[in-house]
Amino acid sequence: MDRYKEWDQKTNEKIKKSPERKKTFRNHSGIDVKRLYTPQDNSGMDYERDLGYPGEFPFTRGVQPTMYRGRYWTMRQYAGFGTARESNERYRFLISQGQKGLSVAFDLPTQLGYDSDDPLAEGEVGKVGVAVDSLQDMEVLFDGIDLASISTSMTINASAFVIFGMYLALARKRGISFEKLNGTIQNDILKEYIARGTYIFPPRASMRLITDIFSYCSEQVPNWNTISISGYHIREAGSTAVQEVAFTLADAVAYVESAVKAGLSVDSIAPRLSFFFNAHNDFFEEVAKFRAARRMWARIMKERFKAEDPRSWALRFHTQTAGSTLIAQQKDNNIIRVTLQALAAVLGGTQSLHTNSRDEALSLPTEHSVKIALRTQQIIADESGVCDTVDPLGGSYYVESLTEKIEHEAAAYLNKIDSMGGMLRAIEEGYVQREIQDSAYDFQRSIESGDRAIVGLNTHFEKEDAPADLLKVDPAVEGYQKKNLTELKNGRDNVKAAEALEKVRQAALGEANIMPAVVDAALAYVTLGEICHSLRKEWGEYQERVVL
Amino acid sequence: MTDTGGKISTLELARLITAVENSEITVSEACSRAGKAENSFVIGITGPPGVGKSTLLNHLIRDFRATNRTVAVIAVDPTSILSGGALLGDRIRMQTNTGDRGVFIRSMATRGHLGGLTGKTTEVLEVLKSAGFEMLIVETVGVGQTEVEVVRVADAVVAVTSPAHGDEIQMMKAGIFEIADVIVLNKSDYKGAENVMRDLIRCAEGLNRNGWSVPVIRMIAAEQQGITELRESIDSFLAQGGGSIGKRSLKG
Amino acid sequence: MDKKMIRVCVAKPGLDGHDRGAKVLARALKDAGMEVIYTGIRQTPEQVAETCIQEDVNCLLLSLLSGAHNHLFPKITALLSEKGRKDILVLGGGVIPEEDDEFLMKSGIKRVFHTGATTDEIVAYIREQIPS
Ligand SMILES: Nc1nc2c(ncn2[C@@H]2O[C@H](COP(=O)(O)OP(=O)(O)O)[C@@H](O)[C@H]2O)c(=O)[nH]1
């Protein structure tokens, strides 16, 4: 009899007397976790075919040959609140603390294409990010920061074409050539429909804006990452790790298909696609998730889309630790959660990382909390030794088996979505949303029933005082932005602004790329709200698909 | 635009409906408190979940308002057999102008009643009529013959299907064709719409009832296409006598 | 089936699209035997108030994660009392710092549920406040 079976039987006898902690052990995706993994669990694996070497197809072990032996990941803390001036101060602080890339958070009116003086913006201005109404705000936001020497990541989606247009306008005004610009716009509308909710236009118009950006950048802004296809928010909305991989890649497939349909070649756009994942609590599941995503994408690009450029095969990604796992109770414990999640991201081979601050379940993070979060990354990098070899967990029987399992289950989702006619249809039919909601509901039930332990919440809790020293956004921001807008509209050349706006509208109605007109409009100080309002009239607005 | 003439406030009407739903008050009592009925029509909109009924309804409401008629909607969703609770989400798609007193929308759960309607639909319709609403629309989930009770209360029945609901089309053919006065093929932007359309037209051809030939309307509700055509079909059906034209045996 | 039903409106005022909590809660309330009217995201205070009136709900749950609660919640309660529905049990939830509770309760929010509150807790609270 084989030794494994022998051992297993013996152990099963033993646990009759002293049982294990639980009858079954399951990870977040519902995958059964075995007592022990052995080479038998990897028997279907072919090293050269399924793992290969870092920097080579199928990139399971990493997208660069030397990984963190060459250079650490980019430590990139998402920040932005209140006015452009306040955010600018926070950016300069972060740069002074050793951060290399900026990550800009915008307030909801900006994300939804409303100016700060719009009635719908009331109470929201500057709350979850910085308010940007026009090029003027952009000038202040990046005051004293050299656009050519930093990489800027902007969490902006439905209104990305305008905000990015303003960023380009700023570069042009400062005489910086577009080739020198580095950074990322999120620009991922599909996950907005699925999970995050900041959409404006219906799918067809939105997809067109995205392909316009792809094509404009491939010619004009070659080092810009034109999209950050995001599983992060899908996971935050309650999906499992498998669903996060599956739906993110399904979104990616939809973008590539739409670009190809618009006449772009796969290899002209794919190298600029980037991804954005969540780092959640289940440590090994997360590491395996990142590795599985990389392998799947490489295969999809090579086999399905026939991409030839190796850069088109490589899935590069940013990671943020899971905001939804942070709790208000005993908030300092969040630092430890973030540490574990960050470590999973690093062992999963991330290209950049945002570590959440301990107080994010309560409010915007204070400067002190942000510093701890950044130091967490620096400690992992400089002290833990995990960066000294590539993919240190590669070859673990458990991790390789999980990687394969996640790939397998995610692939089943991708097939299902293909059979529904693609991701757009699956979203319109509410399929994707329902899958996520079911997982979210199960997750909540498992916490409430005590099946899933959360320290400080359903186990090891203690009475504590209301937390102090939270950061509050000054409500005066709204008035300040409004005043600026009025002054702007009185001070600018309104004939020129109206002409520029009309050109954007014409471009939107026609076939030509919309970006040149948007950059010109930004230079004429046409506001974000003016542009989006004009296009809302032409294209209408998306209505959410709610499945309950 | 007309409104309900201020006979009864929205708040009072809403409360009367609750009282009727909970059998705390008789219908005649509720009606006399609600006011006096205008000339009114009941339109039933039925079809499988997700086919686009609420989306279509949202535009139809606007269209009726634009032609100066008041509209009341009852949106019916099933009650869970297990818990007795219900999730009512149809309003999400019906975002009318707030403050327009000419529109009233009420979500109702079936509360154990079978047949696609609630046990109190007829009664609540009477109350809404008494409150002076002219176009009364009932949205119900229906795919087969057992779920088309709507025909009992409606002067005109609109059956909605889509290319994405291929499996249900077979069932529709069995059940809904007998009761539909107007057929809508929504989501005509989907692949395969041409074929389904042809199929539906063929089926509808046999449905000439006392001079009314059942139209099949091609629609993309999400893009407002086909709405006016639907409104006009409903209007001309009602003008010809509505439910009294060859009403079906189902009507009890 | 003619007993009095608890009818709850779960509403998302403001611009944030984080509806995970609102949807999980809506489902839990349904599973607890209540009739739940879910509004969808991005509702104006006027829309929320109108829904509550037309649907004749006994309870309104407001979920907001953008930080605009101090501005939007009082607007909604004011509209409700203006329209004669001061009696509705209005509850708040989302990302709301405890230090804002007092202000919100003064403006007519009966209770604020903070991150970590369970759906069981909320169900129990509604049942206790609205005896059927
Ligand atoms: N592509 C497309 N989607 C539509 C159309 N009409 C409705 N939808 C979408 O279908 C989904 C379900 O619509 P809904 O009105 O809630 O369906 P109901 O369950 O029948 O009331 C929503 O996401 C709508 O936006 C259409 O004509 N074309």
Ligand SMILES: [Mg+2]
């Ligand atoms: Mg509906």
